[in-house]
Amino acid sequence: MILAAWNVNSLNVRLPRLMAWLATNKPDIVCLQETKLEDHKFPVVDIAAAGYGAHFAGQKTYNGVAILARDGLAVTDVVMGIPGHADDQKRVIAATIAGIRVVDFYVPNGQSVDSDKYRYKLDWCAAAAAFLRDELSRHANVAVMGDFNVAPDDRDVHDPALWAGQVLCTAPERAAFREFLAAGLKDSFRLFPQPPGTFSWWDYRQLAFPKNHGMRIDHILLSDPLAARCAASRIDRNERKGEKPSDHAPVLVELMD
């Protein structure tokens, strides 16, 4: 079974790439972020033609998340947003699929350390950690997937000195990420030896991708029973190449039956 997460940076623009990617990779469950589409504009018909059912919570211009499940997989207990945490921004959707509690996160960017958005990010992460603790108390098999907007440690940054103290790399953000793990999750990517310089996001500017000036900020976190079934965790950097790529590459895990 293959689970994937991908910040598509506009599903409208990225739909042709998503269609091709689904056909090639045949994932069972896909969490999308930054769909940037109101729900009535979600491409339900195209996704269905590709063989997937979709659940989504979107808005125009910013944010927006969706969970795709391959036909034949029952989807139950869909939750949008963090229960009890009022937020107009569409950043969370969760569902139970094939015995797995799937949580799709689009963590706030934070913009800069001195901004209101940074405070919003840290508050959001605190609420998200409480949500995960609750989910983990009720489900054994939990996969939390998406764009976390945090590079967990310096290995996940192309130039740690350049990024030191900047948003995505600050100590409070990294502590917030560790708080997610402390709820009972493993960073699937670090369950395996990985080549240095493996990233999931590269700036569109400054030839960042050809120079591999990237960051690893998209993650798949697994509860212990799922981590025990995890055979591989990888990042599909090929998807960052070619015409009209998202600035993020898809991240994937393979789970044994």
Place this chain on the structure above:
DNA sequence: ATGGCAATGTTTCATTGA
């Protein structure tokens, strides 16, 4: 010299992303 790109709606610029 501290930018550069991409997507969007507020559209021929401003805002946001990371």
